[in-house]
Amino acid sequence: MLNAVGREIPEEILRMTGKEVFQGNGHYDGIVYRKHGPKTTCVINSGGSKLKKTIQEVLVECGIRDGMTVSFHHHFRDGDYIVNMVMEEIHAMGIKNITICASSLGKAHDPIVPYIEDGTITGIYSSGVRGKIGEAVSGGKLKGLAVMCSHGGRVRAIETGEVQIDIAFIGAPTCDEYGNCRGIGGRSNCGVLSYAMADAGYADRVVAITDCLVPFPNFPAHISMTQVDYVVEVEAIGDPAKIATGAAKPTTDQRKLLMAEYCTKFVVNTPYFKDGFSYQTGVGGASIASTVFLAREMKKRNIRMRFGVGGLTKPMCDLLINGQTDCLLDTQDFDLAAVESVKDLHHFRISAGEYANPFNKGAVVNKLDFVILAALEVDVHFNCNVVVGSDGVIAGAQGGHPDTAAGAKCAIVVTPLSQGRIPAVCTEVTTVTTPGESIDVVITDYGIAINPARPDLIQAMKNVDLPFRSIEELRDIAYAITGRPEKVQFMDRVVGIIESRDGTIMDVVRQVKPFMFSEERV
C-alpha cells in the first residue's frame, strides 16, 4: 500500500506488524487511547536494600526467559558497557528470541552481533543501529525485524503498550542501594537520564546498574526508587572518555563554515528571529558553527533566546553562561561542558517524552522556532534519509530528527551538496525517514532551497542576498558534478521498518544485495 510519502509498504509487513501506513504528520490528532501500565511487583520486604550481586542473579530474579523484551538507554553512546554486559549474561544463560528495545545502538555494541547470528537476539526496536549491528541487520542476519523509531516515537510506543518492556536496564552514573538514580556524578557522568525515564515508568521490571554506589538518598533522583526493582554494582558501566568528550574544536573546514554562514543569515532574516525565540541544533561541525555565528548576531542585534533544546554541546551552554538564553532543556549531553552545565539552575532536564512524544498533550519540540538538522540524503520532495547509508546499509539513527522537524516552525537541513561522490540532494532518497512536509529549508554549500509549501518563508527572503535555488536545481547541480547515481540494489526481504513518530510505517528497509555489474558491457 502506498503511503503519504509515496512509498509502497508491502501488505505482508502491514499484516505482520499490525501497523498502518504513514498518512501525514497530523493524522492521529485527537485520537483517544489508553496508556499501558506495567505489570509491576511491589517491594515491601527489601530490608532497605535492593542490591544484587551480579547481573546473572538479577536476571534470574526478574524471571528472564525466551521471547522477552529488554530495554536500554544510550546516554553513554560509544562508551556504553551496559548492553554488552547484560546481553553476554543472557546469552550465557541460553535464552533465545530476545527483543532489544534501546533508545539507540551504536559501534560500542558490535560485540552483540554474534548473539544476533545465533538467535539470542531476534528483534530490535531502536532509534537506529550503527556499526556492525547495522551491517548484520542489512545483511539479513536478524531473524525478526529491526524497527527504527524516533526518540518521541519510542516513548509513544512504550506508553501505548505497542512495545512492552519486560526488563529495563538503566545505566546509572550514581545510584543508592535503594534505586535512586542520577545522571550526575561518578566516573561515567553523562548529565541526564532522559531516554531511560519512559523505560523506568513502563517496564515490568527495572534494574539499575551502577559503578558508583552512593549513600541513600541520592537526591534529587532522576529516576526514583519508586520505580526500581533491583540495583547491581559493577566495576564500570562505561568508558568516560567516550561518554562525554572534551568540547569539539571549532571547525576550520571552510565548506562547513560557509554553510553555517548561510544558515545564520537565513535564520536572522526569518520572522521568528526575535526576542524570545527558541532553537535546537545537532552536534555536526556546521551546526555548532551555526550556533556560534548566531550567538554573535544575537549580541549584535540585542536579541535573546527564551530556550535552547538539545542534545547539548558547549556552544549551546555558552549561551546560558553568557546570558543569551533564559534556559536550556536537556535530553542528552555530548561534551563535558554540557555535563557540567546540568548543575546550572536554568539548565532543565527533560524526559524523552516531554521532549518529543507526539501522543502527549504537548512536547517541547512543538514549541521550537528553529531546528538545525543534518541528513544523509534529501530528495526533491524534501523527504530526508538519516538512517540508511548510500550503500544501502543501515548506518544511522532517526534520533530526534523527525520529532523536531515536525514540531519546529522552521526546520532547516544543512548538508554539503555532495559527500565524496554521493549527491546529498537527489531525486528520491533511498529510504524516507523524515517526511518532506516537516522540512522547510535545505541549505547546501551550493545554494539554498525553500520548500514551496512555505511561501511565507520565500516571501521573507525576497531581498536577502543568499544563493536561493529550487530543490530541483540543487539536485541538477549535484548530478552534474557527481553523475546520476544508480539505485542501490536490494533483495526482496524486508529487514527493517522506518516507523514514523505516530507508529505508522514511513518506509521499509530491505536486505542489501552485494553489488553486481550490470549485464551490458560498456
Added chain:
Amino acid sequence: MINDNRKRLRRTMMFLNAQKPALIKDPYIYKPDSIILDLEDAVAENQKDVARFSLYHALRSIDYCGIERVVRINALGTPYWREDIRCAVAGGCDAVRIPKAESAEDIRRAEAVVDSAEKEFGRPEGSVLIMAAIESARGVMKALEICEASARLFGIALSGGDYTKDLQTHITGTGIELMGARQNLVIAARAAGVQCFDTVYTDLDDMEGFRRDVETIHLMGFDGKSVINPRQIDIVHEIYTPSKEDVEFAWKVIREIDAKRQSGIGVFTVDGKMIDIAFYDGAKRTIALAKASGMYREEWEC
C-alpha cells in the same frame, strides 16, 4: 593582440594543488576571483607527470563558473615546464604563471612555448595570458623589463618565501623584510600598465595579522593578494570593497568627465575636489570593485 581579460578584477588568486581532487573539484563556491592550479611546489618531484593528467581533466570537465583559471608551471630551470604549458594550454587554461622570473628573456622563452601550444591545440592566438612571479632580488631589480616583456603579460606577483631567503632574511610577520620589493614591484607594474599581486600569508591561525597585511598592500596600490585557503578570501574582498560614498563619488566623476569632455573643459571640481581626466580610470575601477563585491546598488548611479 587584444585580450580583454588582461585587466580583469583579481583581488584574490587562490592556490590549489593541481592534483588534489578534493580541492580542485569546486573552489568556486568560495568565490575567489582567480584560482592558481599549482604544478610547482605543491606537487612532489615524483608526481609531476601524473599531476598533469589531473590538471588537464579538471580544466576540461569542471565548470569553474567564470573564475579565472591560472596554472602555475614548474620553473624554467626544470625539465617539466614545457610539457606543463602544453598541458595547461590544451586543457583550456586562462593563463600560466611563470615562477622565479628574473628577466624579460624568461618571459619570452615561456611565451614562445605558449605561442606554439596555442597553435598546436587550436586555441585563438593570444587567448592564453601570462603572469610572472618575482622570487629573487634579481627579479625585483628587473621588474620593469619583466612587466614589459610580453603583450600577454597581465601582471606580476611577489613570492615572498623565496625572495626573503634570497635576501638572507625571513618572513617576520611585520612586513619589514618585504617593504622594498613590494614598493618596487608595484611601481614597476604601474609604470608598465600591468597588475601587481602580493605574496601569500601563510599563518592561517593569525587572521588579524592577515587583515593588517591586506590593509597594507591595499593602500600600497596592489591589485590583489595570493591566498592559500578559502578562509582568507572574504577578508581581502572586504578590504577591497569601496564604500557607498566612494561609489557615488565615482559615478559623479565619470558623469562629469564625460560631460565636460564634450564641452572641452579639462579641469573642474566635484564635491569640492579638483578633478581631471586622470581620475577617470580610477573611478571606473571603483565601480568594478563595487559590482564584484556584490554591494553595488543601481540607485547610487544618480
Added chain:
Amino acid sequence: MKVLRSATAGTLESSDCQVTVEPGEGGIELALESVVISQFGNQIRRVVYETLERMGIVDIKISIVDKGALDCTIRARVEGAVFRANGKTEDLPWGGLIR
C-alpha cells in the same frame, strides 16, 4: 599504446582513486573496489573502459581502489598510470588520446 610494466597513479585520499596497471594476459582485466560502488559501480567501469579504449589498450590488468573520485579524476588516474607504464612523459597527446 601498450602497458610495458606495472605502474601506479593516484592516492587513497577522499575524492581520489588509486589505479595500478600491469601488462595483461590477453584482454582487459578490471578489479574495482569503490566506496560508492552501489551507486556508481557501472559508471566507473564505463569510464575506465572508455578511457582504455581511446588509448587503444586491449591487454591490461588494471586494479582500482576508489574513494569517491569524479569521472575526470578516474580518467586522469587511469591515463596517468598507463602513460607511466609506457614510460612516456613528454609530448603527450593532449586532446588526442587523452581527452
